[in-house]
Every structure is written in structure tokens, then in C-alpha cells.
Amino acid sequence: MKKNRLLAKWLNNDLSEDELAEFKASADFEKYQKIKNYTEHLEIGDFDDNAMLSNILNQKKETPKEIPLYKNWIFRAAAIFVLALGITFLLKFFVPQTETASFGEKTTFSLPDNSEVVLNSGSEINYKKWNWDNNRRLELKGEAYFRVAKGRRFEVQTSLGKVSVLGTQFNVKARKNRFDVVCYEGRVKVNYANFQILLTHGQSVSFENGKQTKMKVHSLKPEWTENQICFYKENIRTLLDEVERQYNIKIELNTKDTVSLFTGKLPAKNLDIALQIISTTYHLEAKKVSKNKIIFDEK
Known part of the structure; x- marks a missing residue:
């Protein structure tokens, strides 16, 4: 504390001769003398505190931006719409699609490659739209007539067997223990248990309880579609x-x-x-x- 008091009096030239002698004898005097010599050459302009206050008060204040409530509602509605659109896209392309024909009805629909399917009464088909052109595969319960667009291999999977084609027209029926396949155009490969059969135009095959029956077909399309x-x-x-x-x-x-x-x-x-x-x-x-x-x- 005494040291600080002597420093303050020295800076104001208020030291007595004895105090000045004591202060000069201190170890830090030389450092204090250099600082004093340097600061004596600094000039500080007059500080006008009134002008500074006036300048601050006259500055233009920015009004905080306010977003109306109706705009907030619009933003929320837009966000919900985008979310719903994304969910719809996922459901449409990634979730399996189902087509059905109830009793007493028939249903006709097109697949993503424009292949046409006619579902007979009491039948159901499941398939995925995603990457369809490279994976043309669907599951059938019941009976359906197919007019397949040309492209990669097209597969119909049933609980009784599988049918593979490229571009052709054919009918598949899988009911209980009976599995029927009729080829109306092109070629059809049928897989049933340990059997694999190639059908061409106008041929059909039936399997029931492991027994196979082949026959000629003279119609141009399944009679049930008419x-x-x-x-x-x-x-x-x-x-x-x-x-x-x-x-x-x-x-x-x-x-x-x-x-x-x-x-x-x-x-x-x-x-x-x-x-x-x-x-x-x-x-x-x-x-x-x-x-x-x-x-x-x-x-």
C-alpha cells in the first residue's frame, strides 16, 4: 500500500525530499521512470461528453422485425405440406402396392412399365413400384390375366408356383391345391415344386396335388375376361x-x-x-x- 501511495505522489510531483529519496531507492523506480518519460509525449484531445451523448441519441434506431401471425401459420402449413408430400412419395414408391378384385367384381390396372393386369373375382396382387423396371416381380393370390410389356424378366409368384416371362400374354390361377397357367402369346416358364415347364403360344398346364395335365388352348384370351x-x-x-x-x-x-x-x-x-x-x-x-x-x- 505504501509503495502505491508513493507512486501516486511521485506522478503528481508531491513527494518530499525524504520520500523521493526512498522511492528512487526502490527496485522498480527505473521501470516507472521509463513509463513516465514515454507517456509525457502522448496527446489526448479534449473529450466532449455532451457531443457524444447527443450523437448516440440522434442515431436511427432499427425497429425489431415482427412476423405477423398469419405468416407464421403459412410457414407451418407449408412445412406440413412438404412433410405430407414426402410421406406420400415414400408410400407410393417404397411401400408395397395392393390391387384387389372383390367377389362379383373384376379389376383392370397397369403396372409401372404399362404392363396390363386383369384381376378375376376374389383375387389380389402385391408389388413394389420402386425400381420396377429392374425388378418386375409381383405376388398373386387367385387368378389374373397379364399382358406384359417387353423388358427384363417378369415374375409372378404364387403360393403354389412361379411363372417367369419376358414379353407375353398369359393367365395364372392359384386356388387351393390347383395351379393353372395358360400361354396366349410368347413363351412362359412355369415352376411348380420340382417341375419346370416351358409353355408356348396356345399351351396350358395344370397341377393339382402333384398331378400334371397339359392341353391345347384355342381361345385368344381367358374366357372369364369375357x-x-x-x-x-x-x-x-x-x-x-x-x-x-x-x-x-x-x-x-x-x-x-x-x-x-x-x-x-x-x-x-x-x-x-x-x-x-x-x-x-x-x-x-x-x-x-x-x-x-x-x-x-x-x-
């Missing part, structure tokens, strides 16, 4: 299942004869005629107990 249900050596229960799908009805069968096989056609748009053909073929009597239920009894 409202005709075609059967080849089908038992009555399988036949009635298809009638139920086409007409969206329930059929109860009361007969002991369930092994006789049916080959022929039934109309898909005239239930009365279809019931009459079945009744005559199997010696049955059809009764409509309600709008959507039929009972077949033995005569």
Missing part, C-alpha cells in the same frame, strides 16, 4: 367356389356326389342360367333362400 367361366375336369365343390366368387353369393351343397368332374362353361353374368346348367349336370334342385344364398339339394 364373362364366361371355363372349367376343365373340375369337381363340383371347386366349380361352386368359383360361382360364389363371380356372383358374390353363398352356396350350400347337399349331395353325396362330389367326385364327378365338370368340363364346360358357365355364364358369369346370368345366375339363373348358371344354376340351371349345374342342376341339370348333377341332377340337383337349386333353391334361392335369400338374395345372396343358394341351396342345392338332390332331386
Whole structure:
């Protein structure tokens, strides 16, 4: 404290002779003398505090920006829209697409490469749009007719077997234990269990419980696409299942004869005629107990 007091008095030239002698004898005197000699040459202009205050008060103040509430709402709405658009894109291209045909209906749609598919009643197809041109693969439950655009290999996977093609027209049916494939144009490779068969124009193959049947086809497209249900050596229960799908009805069968096989056609748009053909073929009597239920009894 004494040292600091002496320094302050020395800077103001207020030291007595004894104090000055004491201060000069200190170890830091030489350093203090150099600092004093240097600062004596510095000049500081007069400080006008009033002018400084006036200058500050006259400066233009920037008004804080205010964003109206309606603009905030617009920003939020835009963000939600962009998010929804992104989710829609993901669902459209990455999530598997499903096409269905309910009982009593048929559905026609196009795949990303413009291949056309016609779904028969009670059928479903699943596929992915993403990278479709390089991976043309779909899963089928039921029956569908395909007109495939040319391109890479096209595959139809079912629970019973697989069909592979390039560009062609064909029909695939996988119901219960029955797997049918018909080639109407080009070539079709069929994989079923340990079998692999190549079909060409006008050929078809059927598998049921491991048994294979091949036959010629004379039509240009599946009869069901023209409202005709075609059967080849089908038992009555399988036949009635298809009638139920086409007409969206329930059929109860009361007969002991369930092994006789049916080959022929039934109309898909005239239930009365279809019931009459079945009744005559199997010696049955059809009764409509309600709008959507039929009972077949033995005569």
C-alpha cells in the first residue's frame, strides 16, 4: 500500500525530499521512470461528453422485425405440406402396392412399365413400384390375366408356383391345391415344386396335388375376361367356389356326389342360367333362400 501511495505522489510531483529519496531507492523506480518519460509525449484531445451523448441519441434506431401471425401459420402449413408430400412419395414408391378384385367384381390396372393386369373375382396382387423396371416381380393370390410389356424378366409368384416371362400374354390361377397357367402369346416358364415347364403360344398346364395335365388352348384370351367361366375336369365343390366368387353369393351343397368332374362353361353374368346348367349336370334342385344364398339339394 505504501509503495502505491508513493507512486501516486511521485506522478503528481508531491513527494518530499525524504520520500523521493526512498522511492528512487526502490527496485522498480527505473521501470516507472521509463513509463513516465514515454507517456509525457502522448496527446489526448479534449473529450466532449455532451457531443457524444447527443450523437448516440440522434442515431436511427432499427425497429425489431415482427412476423405477423398469419405468416407464421403459412410457414407451418407449408412445412406440413412438404412433410405430407414426402410421406406420400415414400408410400407410393417404397411401400408395397395392393390391387384387389372383390367377389362379383373384376379389376383392370397397369403396372409401372404399362404392363396390363386383369384381376378375376376374389383375387389380389402385391408389388413394389420402386425400381420396377429392374425388378418386375409381383405376388398373386387367385387368378389374373397379364399382358406384359417387353423388358427384363417378369415374375409372378404364387403360393403354389412361379411363372417367369419376358414379353407375353398369359393367365395364372392359384386356388387351393390347383395351379393353372395358360400361354396366349410368347413363351412362359412355369415352376411348380420340382417341375419346370416351358409353355408356348396356345399351351396350358395344370397341377393339382402333384398331378400334371397339359392341353391345347384355342381361345385368344381367358374366357372369364369375357364373362364366361371355363372349367376343365373340375369337381363340383371347386366349380361352386368359383360361382360364389363371380356372383358374390353363398352356396350350400347337399349331395353325396362330389367326385364327378365338370368340363364346360358357365355364364358369369346370368345366375339363373348358371344354376340351371349345374342342376341339370348333377341332377340337383337349386333353391334361392335369400338374395345372396343358394341351396342345392338332390332331386
